[in-house]
Amino acid sequence: MCLGIPGQIVEISDAEKRLAIVDVTGVKREVNVACIQREGEPLDEMIGVWTLVHVGFAMSRIDEEEAAKTLEVLQMLGEAQEELAAMKAGDASVAAE
Amino acid sequence: MKYVDEFRDPQKARALLAEIESLIDQVPACQDRPLYLMEVCGGHTHSIFKYGIENLLPKKIELVHGPGCPVCVLPMGRVDDCVALAEIPGVILCTFGDAMRVPGSKKSLMQAKADGADVRMVYSPLDALEIARRNPDREVVFFGLGFETTMPSTALTVLQAEQEGIENFSLFCNHITIIPTIKAILDSPDLQIDGFLGPGHVSMVIGSAPYEFISAHYKRPLVVAGFEPLDILHSIWMLLKQMVEGRCEVENQYNRIVPKEGNGPALGAIAQVFELREFFEWRGLGSIDHSGVKIRDAYARFDAEQKFAVPAVKIADPKACQCGEVLKGVIKPWQCKVFGRACTPETPLGALMVSSEGACAAYYQYGGIEMEAAE
Ligand code: SF4
Numbered sequence: 001m002c003l004g005i006p007g008q009i010v011e012i013s014d015a016e017k018r019l020a021i022v023d024v025t026g027v028k029r030e031v032n033v034a035c036i037q038r039e040g041e042p043l044d045e046m047i048g049v050w051t052l053v054h055v056g057f058a059m060s061r062i063d064e065e066e067a068a069k070t071l072e073v074l075q076m077l078g079e080a081q082e083e084l085a086a087m088k089a090g091d092a093s094v095a096a097e
Numbered sequence: 098m099k100y101v102d103e104f105r106d107p108q109k110a111r112a113l114l115a116e117i118e119s120l121i122d123q124v125p126a127c128q129d130r131p132l133y134l135m136e137v138c139g140g141h142t143h144s145i146f147k148y149g150i151e152n153l154l155p156k157k158i159e160l161v162h163g164p165g166c167p168v169c170v171l172p173m174g175r176v177d178d179c180v181a182l183a184e185i186p187g188v189i190l191c192t193f194g195d196a197m198r199v200p201g202s203k204k205s206l207m208q209a210k211a212d213g214a215d216v217r218m219v220y221s222p223l224d225a226l227e228i229a230r231r232n233p234d235r236e237v238v239f240f241g242l243g244f245e246t247t248m249p250s251t252a253l254t255v256l257q258a259e260q261e262g263i264e265n266f267s268l269f270c271n272h273i274t275i276i277p278t279i280k281a282i283l284d285s286p287d288l289q290i291d292g293f294l295g296p297g298h299v300s301m302v303i304g305s306a307p308y309e310f311i312s313a314h315y316k317r318p319l320v321v322a323g324f325e326p327l328d329i330l331h332s333i334w335m336l337l338k339q340m341v342e343g344r345c346e347v348e349n350q351y352n353r354i355v356p357k358e359g360n361g362p363a364l365g366a367i368a369q370v371f372e373l374r375e376f377f378e379w380r381g382l383g384s385i386d387h388s389g390v391k392i393r394d395a396y397a398r399f400d401a402e403q404k405f406a407v408p409a410v411k412i413a414d415p416k417a418c419q420c421g422e423v424l425k426g427v428i429k430p431w432q433c434k435v436f437g438r439a440c441t442p443e444t445p446l447g448a449l450m451v452s453s454e455g456a457c458a459a460y461y462q463y464g465g466i467e468m469e470a471a472e
Contacts, residue, residue, distance in 0.1 A: 003140045003324060004246075004298055006099040017257065032223060035249055035363045050099045052301070052354055055193070056221025057250040060301045060360065066352035067100050074109045074327060077334075081112035 004054040006062060009033065012043045020046065022053055033058045100353060104325030113330040114153055120337040121155050126291050127340075131159045133289050134336060135426060137279060138296035139166025139454030140324050146459035148326040158333070161426030162456035164278060164382060165296055167243045167271075168195045169448040169455040170424070172378045173412040175271055176201035181408050182238050182269055182401055183214040189232065191225035192240040194218045195452045200445055202412045206240075222254035222268075229258070229266035238401045242271040245302040248390070249363035252370040255392070255399045269401040270392055273377060275299050276307055277388040283315045288425050292336040294329065295321035297351045302367075304359030308347045316345055323351040370396055380414060380448055381421030420447040423456055430457040437461060 007024035018034045020043070036051055036058045037043065051058040124132060136142060142162045145151055151160055164170050180201050183190035190206070197207045197218065210216035219225050222239050229237035241251040251268055258266045275296060282288060295308055300321045308319050318339045322332035332350040339346060349355055370393060377389025392400040401407075414420060418440075419433040430436055430449065440446040442458050449455035453462070 003143070006101065008099070031221075032250075032253060034253055034366075035360055037362070052298075054298065055247055055250050056223045057253065059246070059249070059298070059363065060354045060356075062099055063353045063356075067103075070331070070350070070352060071103055074106075074113070074331060077116055078109050078112035081115050084115075 004052045004059065006050060007031075007053045007058075009046050009049045009051060009058070011047065015043050018043065020058070022051065022058065024053060029053070029056075031056050031058050035059055036061050101325065104323065104327040106327065109327055110153075110330055113327065113334055117158075117330065117334050117337060118155055120334065120341055121157050124337055124340045127157055131157050132291050132337075132340075133159050133161055133426070134292050134294060134333065135161040135163045135282070135290045136294040136322070136329075137163040137165040137275070138294075138299065139169065139452070140296070140298065141294055141322065141329060142166065142456055142459055143454045144324050144326065144329060146463040148329075149463065150326060150329055154333070161290060162423070162430075162459075163282065163426070164379070164424045165244065165275070165299075166449070166452055166454040166456075167247075167273060168199055168452040169420070170273070170379045170382065171196070171199055171242065171271060171448060172380045173200070173202045173414065174378065174408075174410050176205065177203065177412060178402075178407040178409060179240055179269055180204055180206060180209045180214075182405060183209045183216050184212075185236070185405060187235055188405075189215045189217060189228060189235050189237045190240060191217050191219045191222075191228060191237060193220075193242070195454075196240055196242060198445065198451050199448050200451070222251050223257075226254050226258055226263065226266055229263050230261075233265060235265060236404075237266050238405075239266070239268050240271070241268045242273075244273055244275050244296070244299045245367070246296075246298040248272045248367050248371065249302060249360070252366040255370050255396055256366060258399060259396065264398065267399050267401040267404050268392060269407075270371070270390065272371065272390050273379075273388055274373070274390060275303070277385055278379075279308075279311065281382065281385045281388070282425065283311070283317070285425055287427055290317065290426070292317055292340070293319040294332050294336070295319045295347070297321060297323050297328075297355060300349075300351070300355045300359070302360050302363045305347055305349045305355060305357050306359075312345045312347050318345045319347050321347070321349045321351050321355055323354065369393075378411065381418070381424045383421075415446055418447040420449050420457075423449055430460040433457070 007022035371390035449457035
């Protein structure tokens, strides 16, 4: 119930009720977007926005910049591990001689 | 899908696991005992089992599966009330699928449906409202449950009903709040937790600031975590890093979804429609002060508990059930006397066996290898 699923807003279907059509892996579903509308933001400008959908409501915008940052940290950890593994392998080879 | 595959990359997972391996030996608390980390949210429990994360982690890390599955902590008395509502002639009771099989003292909603009650599974409270629009001569009751993640959706649905003047729609409100729950866990004497994985989607509504008391007063670090395997490993790594560096903070791993200040419109809708109950009864945990919400007087006509008479009888958990001890991490699910015998997903005794977010069902479904090893 708490997991939710990412989707992209493709169309505003009922501006008054703040309903939009969201594409979730090819399946289209009407959701309420009241929680992610910024103050004074026209609904039309939300087309293309990626959002996390929970029980028929768009609950959060997916922040691409933050996602990139997190992935970068993970990438760096991965590279550090490769370095360390290479170092260890090097040490082992030296010790073997 | 946006940022799903990226957070499932096995190579990065291996790197994280190696980092965790090398950090764990430096954690001061973990020199002569295991390190206990609790994931509060049932969504995390689900992911942890689905991806076998527990088996990948160093043996020294023990994950304690917390009470964050709203379906699992629903007490029998509330299920009975819900069944009673469903059985009122003319009522259509709408519920999330998860809640269908939760056992009441006599029957579940599924059994009530088999006995002729009009119980309908919906994906969203808005679906229930639509059913009310289409059936003006029937009473439609929505079985609202969940933490702050789902609270805004029911609040906004009630506000929509009010705006349209839909009078045959009401809410049976079983929403619960996360902070008093974590506090109750922290105050429990038989509990030892070194750090928390914070619930990602509750936090997207309430933000990360409300957890500050956990690091400030209880001196336990908390990392708000996403739900993909890398999110969970990354969050565990962040917790260990804090411990090794002697820090104790609230950190946010799930920045791509969770803003520090939470979601303003969602919090606004919650505050408008709901107020705190003095206490709420939990399966296995007993009564926790201020842990539930009810509908404010201004919206009383949408409150199923006021609109209809519900029995509201408190029913004790079945004696054989050890759900409470599992919820607090005192025992592992398979250590419960009835696990896999009297209590299975087909015939659940306790609610932890019902939902895929419940620790017992998760162990039953994915935990075979580990159980065998332990037996
Ligand atoms: S096995 Fe059943 S009764 Fe025992 S703790 Fe799990 S859900 Fe509760």
